Amino acid sequence: MPDIEVRKGQAPPAHTREEFRERFRARFFDPAFRGEDEAIARLEEIAWQGYCGARKSPVTRRAGPGFADPESELSVEWLDTRHKLIAAQQRWGDAATPSRVLVINGATRNDGTCPGEMSKSFRLSQIARETLTACGMQVDLLDLSRLASDYDHHIHPCKGCVSTAMPLCHWPCSCYPNHELSQVNDWMAEIYERWVSAHGVLLVTPTHWYGPSSPLKLMIDRLVCADGGNPDPTSTGGKDPAKAKALELDGWPYPQHLAGRAYGVIVHGDVAGVEGNRRALCDWLDWMGLIDAGPTSRLDRYIGYYEPYATSHAALDRDEAVQEEARNAARALAQAVGELRAGRLGAPGRNLARPRPK
Numbered sequence: 001m002p003d004i005e006v007r008k009g010q011a012p013p014a015h016t017r018e019e020f021r022e023r024f025r026a027r028f029f030d031p032a033f034r035g036e037d038e039a040i041a042r043l044e045e046i047a048w049q050g051y052c053g054a055r056k057s058p059v060t061r062r063a064g065p066g067f068a069d070p071e072s073e074l075s076v077e078w079l080d081t082r083h084k085l086i087a088a089q090q091r092w093g094d095a096a097t098p099s100r101v102l103v104i105n106g107a108t109r110n111d112g113t114c115p116g117e118m119s120k121s122f123r124l125s126q127i128a129r130e131t132l133t134a135c136g137m138q139v140d141l142l143d144l145s146r147l148a149s150d151y152d153h154h155i156h157p158c159k160g161c162v163s164t165a166m167p168l169c170h171w172p173c174s175c176y177p178n179h180e181l182s183q184v185n186d187w188m189a190e191i192y193e194r195w196v197s198a199h200g201v202l203l204v205t206p207t208h209w210y211g212p213s214s215p216l217k218l219m220i221d222r223l224v225c226a227d228g229g230n231p232d233p234t235s236t237g238g239k240d241p242a243k244a245k246a247l248e249l250d251g252w253p254y255p256q257h258l259a260g261r262a263y264g265v266i267v268h269g270d271v272a273g274v275e276g277n278r279r280a281l282c283d284w285l286d287w288m289g290l291i292d293a294g295p296t297s298r299l300d301r302y303i304g305y306y307e308p309y310a311t312s313h314a315a316l317d318r319d320e321a322v323q324e325e326a327r328n329a330a331r332a333l334a335q336a337v338g339e340l341r342a343g344r345l346g347a348p349g350r351n352l353a354r355p356r357p358k
Helices: 017-028 031-052 076-092 120-134 188-197 214-226 241-249 274-287 309-318 320-341
Strands: 060-062 073-075 100-105 138-143 200-206 262-269 298-302
Touching (some): 060 076, 073 076, 100 320, 120 138, 120 200, 120 262, 120 309, 120 320, 200 274
Parallel strands (some): 200 262
């Protein structure tokens, strides 16, 4: 067993009182708030005390049975999310439940914010949803553009706990909410449940600079806890890196919490990068133990190749072939979900021990 060393020295110093005040009050820049400056000052003081006291999880309760340390205090918000994921996994495994497909629109653009127009990814997602519904699937449409148009709605970035040690990355993610740093309203608690509930997942995304959109990449990174994540934060004393390193070195099983679901991917672009984007997304889903629905379900296409952005929706209108290919991707996924649930479709080699699990 190698010596465990936790490297320190990167984190910046804590904010001064004046720095904190400036950051806190930035959200109240609107002159309409000036009549409440005294109330804002009182709220600022409460927030400052929470920051100084590192009150990440101000409301906790005893972990209870089923945890390595039943007496450990855990965030009530994390425990609530965990309970929902356990219930969702039970529904997923019940043969009597209807087949459910999660369709994810990965585009940031929508007509409720600065772009002023819906995205082509949203239109393709709607085509897929209609097709899946016609195939008898229950469809859950996750529109990630809400990050850009909803009030104070976030997918906070992954903090990279897994790179310190896999057991430090908890399932579901315990990094948020962090009330000490006002890192709240994190959408991932809901998104985890929607992934767990799905028998199939269909990603529909544009290509941004040779890769996925920002909201989609944020969600992907935060799903790292689904591939090897630790379902018991008490086993690492919360976020104790030394305990997590020791646990990993003792032999970690790398549980794949989303394995066994079927997937399809629809990637589009205008001038370059669709093939690499599609390959990266499929490789990611393969790595997490999901099962592809065949070549028809893995689509990359250019819409309006090197044509003006201003007419890109008209280009999609004309491209009836790509619309039908999107329908076929959805049909293939529906077939795969049916075959999986009937026990007629598997992933050869899935049960083999991996000599390099991560």
